[in-house]
């Protein structure tokens with residue numbers, strides 16, 4: 001199967017799982033469930049659940065029973081987007097080609113939608129797995145020393161490559177790494193495979209953000225489905241602004257090679273991890 005077909009078919013499975021497992025829009029109070037469904041079901045690449053699927057598959061697991069806990073990663077990711085778009089943070093009105101959640105439902109419901117998605121994610125994880133260690137892996141990735149810490153460091157700004165790497169490793173790479181690890185842990189992978197998965201996740205996590213920085217300057221809002229050119233407009237510290245476009249691309253390519261080498265260590269009769277890493281580094285949106 002080509003990587004495009006692989007991503008498309010798992011994206012459809014994740015979408016189906018999200019739709020079937022999220023509370024129905026009719027559940028009272030209706031507005032919060034409508035908003036949760038609006039935020040989650042409005043597109044998105046679903047790359048975090050697909051990374052968990054690919055990792056678990058490479059480690060020999062049967063994916064069907066794991067689709068709900070893997071889809072919980074998308075709830076966490078969507079919560080971060082909904083909150084990041086709020087007026088107090090990025091104040092954005094475009095996401096996934098549509099109006100942001102707070103623009104449609106109001107700021108109070110926007111805040112509560114993020115809270116509800118984060119909580120719902122841990123309900124799914126706790127209800128559909130018995131592996132507390134795996135749940136901890138996800139929680140730690142997004143705590144104040146993880147994704148939230150990265151967001152705070154981003155707000156504080158900075159001027160050095162060290163500060164930039166701190167922001168990206170925490171804000172973006174930790175949830176991506178935890179996604180890969182969740183796949184390995186729920187597949188009961190042995191320690192050497194988990195170590196390779198962690199290195200793979202860290203490499204693609206950072207590469208993902210470098211590519212995101214490059215897309216922000218190279219694409220239009222229409223192509224990205226979110227406001228383009230924001231980094232420059234806000235004077236943000238990014239890879240291209242700090243080291244230039246050519247060096248940023250080179251760094252992403254080095255990280256891709258590191259990811260591919262670690263993907264190969266895992267083996268597996270079906271292993272799409274290297275191709276997903278390539279997709280992340282070559283994506284156009």
Ligand code: GRG
Nearest residue numbers: 044045046080081083084096147151171172212
């Ligand atoms: C909890 C407020 C809060 C923030 C945490 C993750 C984050 C920090 C903020 C979200 C905005 C942002 C720029 C995140 C960096 C990671 C990133 C590039 C997200 C976009 O992810 P994609 O490309 O989006 O996977 P889709 O729409 O495809 O799901």
